[in-house]
Amino acid sequence: MATPLIIAVPKGRILAEALPLLARAGIRPEPAFADEDSRALRFATDVVHIELIRVRAFDVATFVAHGAAQLGIVGSDVIAEFAYSELYAPVDLGIGHCRLSVAEPAAMAATDDPRGWSHVRVATKYPHVTAAHFAARGVQAECVKLNGAMELAPTLGLAPRIVDLVSSGRTLKENGLVEVERIMDVTSRLIVNRAAMKTRAEVVPLVEAFRRAVAESR
Ligand SMILES: Nc1ncnc2c1ncn2[C@@H]1O[C@H](COP(=O)(O)OP(=O)(O)OP(=O)(O)O)[C@@H](O)[C@H]1O
Numbered sequence: 001m002a003t004p005l006i007i008a009v010p011k012g013r014i015l016a017e018a019l020p021l022l023a024r025a026g027i028r029p030e031p032a033f034a035d036e037d038s039r040a041l042r043f044a045t046d047v048v049h050i051e052l053i054r055v056r057a058f059d060v061a062t063f064v065a066h067g068a069a070q071l072g073i074v075g076s077d078v079i080a081e082f083a084y085s086e087l088y089a090p091v092d093l094g095i096g097h098c099r100l101s102v103a104e105p106a107a108m109a110a111t112d113d114p115r116g117w118s119h120v121r122v123a124t125k126y127p128h129v130t131a132a133h134f135a136a137r138g139v140q141a142e143c144v145k146l147n148g149a150m151e152l153a154p155t156l157g158l159a160p161r162i163v164d165l166v167s168s169g170r171t172l173k174e175n176g177l178v179e180v181e182r183i184m185d186v187t188s189r190l191i192v193n194r195a196a197m198k199t200r201a202e203v204v205p206l207v208e209a210f211r212r213a214v215a216e217s218r
């Protein structure tokens with residue numbers, strides 16, 4: 001029997017936006033895939049030999065980089081944070097729009113000038129992107145790694161600033177923070193394992209199917 005082709009898809013907010021794109025690319029998973037209450041992690045699709053796995057957003061890149069999955073759907077924030085050389089990101093899927101930004105308490109921002117920073121202490125889920133961003137402009141960044149709820153860090157004294165994803169800005173506002181610097185714009189991408197691109201004949205036609213699906217949805 002042929003080895004199945006595995007596509008890694010993040011659970012959470014991207015899943016809902018990814019399902020119509022997958023369908024347009026000709027891949028319809030078994031119903032349990034869209035059911036967030038299901039405890040299954042590996043799902044059949046209506047395409048023989050194509051299976052989906054549902055993993056955490058940050059783990060999609062790791063599964064694909066190591067060849068455990070051949071393709072994946074993941075935010076460009078995650079791709080930038082890992083910078084795996086084994087990953088190729090050929091299609092911008094146009095979903096999961098947000099931005100990665102530096103934020104700080106509104107009272108602090110009133111008198112703060114980012115051009116005067118020489119050292120910053122930052123709470124973030126993105127220590128590598130954060131350090132590289134600040135290093136590029138000669139600022140040393142000391143990062144406190146968190147996996148969520150970064151917005152709590154300034155008021156609780158963990159770090160005066162945060163680097164986190166912003167979309168509507170509601171989370172910042174409700175926690176008394178304001179955006180002071182934008183690091184990158186983010187959308188979700190189709191990622192492919194570079195070796196699989198060469199060794200699995202099904203990969204290139206699938207990439208083209210996703211490209212067409214995105215063009216049709218515009
Ligand atoms: N507010 C947002 N608006 C749009 N896209 C977002 C937003 N927040 C996150 N994303 C995108 O969705 C991806 C997954 O984010 P999500 O918040 O679902 O993951 P998470 O809850 O942090 O994941 P996990 O629980 O696995 O740690 C991010 O990597 C980013 O690309």
Ligand SMILES: O=P(O)(O)OC[C@H]1O[C@H](OP(=O)(O)OP(=O)(O)O)[C@H](O)[C@@H]1O
Binds near residue numbers: 165171172
């Ligand atoms: O600007 P907004 O529209 O408020 O969106 C920003 C929020 O969205 C993301 O979190 P998410 O809602 O995914 O929660 P989580 O990180 O705790 O999973 C991000 O980490 C911010 O907290």
